Amino acid sequence: MTATTEAMAPQAILARLPAALARLLRAEAGPLLPAVRAEVFGPQRFAQHGQSLGVTHAARRPAWRGAGSFPKFFPRLRDNIRMLREAQAVLALQAGGGDEPGPAALWLLDNFGLIEAQLLAIHEGLPRSYFRSLPVLEGEPLAGLPRVYGVAWAFVAHSDSAFDEDLLVHYLAGYQTTRELDLAEMWALPTTLRVVLVENLRRLAERLATHQAARELARRCAENPAACPLPVLQALCVPLALRGVEDVFLTQLGQQWLEPHHASPETVPAAQRLWLAVQLQARLPAAGTLAARQQAEQTADNLSVSNAVGALRAVNDADWPAIVARSSPVTQLMLGDALFAAEHHKSRDQTLHGIEALARRSQRSEMQVAQALRSLIDNAATTSGSSTITTTAGHWLHGPGRPALARALDLREPLAAAARAL
Structure with missing residues (x-):
């Protein structure tokens, strides 16, 4: 490799790109x-x-x-x-x-x-x-x-x-x-x-953006073949392969050096043209298949980007309280209680947070706590002479019924902790 070629080593060629493009092509x-x-x-x-x-x-x-x-x-x-x-x-x-x-x-x-x-x-x-x-x-x-x-x-x-x-x-x-x-x-x-x-x-x-950078690099190489002799092209492909865009680079270069409506054979040394043709043939023997695959990937990416932005x-904008209510088995179980279902969403949230907290304290699942709570509510509703207040979740989670709910969960709460829950 001559001194001139060494000066135009891959790093020097990448350095001639805008800095933002060059960063995207770094193997690191x-x-x-x-x-x-x-x-x-x-x-x-x-x-x-x-x-x-x-x-x-x-x-x-x-x-x-x-x-x-x-x-x-x-x-x-x-x-x-x-x-x-x-x-x-x-x-x-x-x-x-x-x-x-x-x-x-x-x-x-x-x-x-x-x-x-x-x-x-x-x-x-x-x-x-x-x-x-x-x-x-x-x-x-x-x-x-x-x-x-x-x-x-x-x-x-x-x-x-x-x-x-x-x-x-x-x-x-x-x-x-x-x-x-x-x-x-x-x-x-x-x-x-x-x-x-x-x-x-x-x-x-x-x-x-990295594909765009690889195509821009290929265009610059194609426009100045003398600056990109075969050893430099081969060296350039090493970081591009590590980055995953070698095929993009070679496809763009092939469009400009090998396709009749782009190519000017007299300006591109035969060794470079032959090497490029061999590289493209080795990747996908069928003519145009590599470009077609890249086009299919671009089409899929277009849809994914538009979907993600819309998502x-x-x-x-989604109604997350409604989504959680439809998707949470614990919430669905509690909604089976008419009084809970009729409550304002802030009161429901207080009940659900109470279930979460009691699940953590008792080392039980939230479903187990909700089931125990519903059992006490349902029993109170069917017991003659029971007060209406005993059929509310708050009575058992935060009121006088808290010790009974704790016992149902085999949870021993200190008196001070039980009092704070009331």
Whole structure:
């Protein structure tokens, strides 16, 4: 390799790109992660998947010893927002330079304010301390993360990031036939869905922008073949392969060096043209198949991006009290009591929070506490001479009936603790 060639080593060529594009092509950034996307399910299939997922979701209560001892609930949330900002800058730069942005890029550019606002919405939705008490998964690939994160991840994947309340209710109902979710997990679901949607948008935006950077690099190489002799091209492909965009680079280069309506054979040395043809042939023998596959991936990404942006709005607008009421077996059990069903939602919330607290104190499940509570309420309703007050949940959770409910749960409460509950 001559001194001139050495000066035009891959690092030097990458350095000639705008800094935002060059950063996206660094091997140190690691391989691009696939979109959070799987087979799309309808209501019945979602219920079945929820049921099977519940079987596999073995979880435990975390035992955090201090504020800094528990892992972050929101995996790489700040890094996701940072990458989304970088991708938005790249896409805006390319659009400003005359490149026609595709549908996915337009969705990201037009809705970036909404996406960026999710950082605030996630932090304001529930404090991080709220998640310390949530059960965490024991098995990979999400071991150590709250169980509700795994629940949200599967829903986003199998809905292709779209949000549908009825589908979610079917899914949660199926899940809870085999694994009961705590009420706290149900209320963490809106925030957790936002986290997973932002994670998916980050993956999609990073791939979109990195592909754009790889194509721009290929265009610059194609326009100046003398600056990209064969050894430099081969060296360039190493970081691009590690990043997962070597095929994108080679496809773009092939369009400009090998296709008749683009190519100028006299300007491209034969060695470079032959090497490129061999590389493309080795990847996909059928002519045009590589480009067709990339086009299919772009089409799928376009849909996922538009779905995710729409889902962020839908999650914000959804009637979550109604969703929880439809999806929570504990709430459904309590709604079977006419007085509870007739109460204002604030009174219902007080009852449900009381059930949560008593479940923690008694080491029983929330369903077991709710069943014991309903049994006392129902017995009082059928007992001659009972006061109407004894048929209300508050009488047993916070009033004179509290000791009887504690005994039903084999819970020995000190007098002071019992008095505070009254």
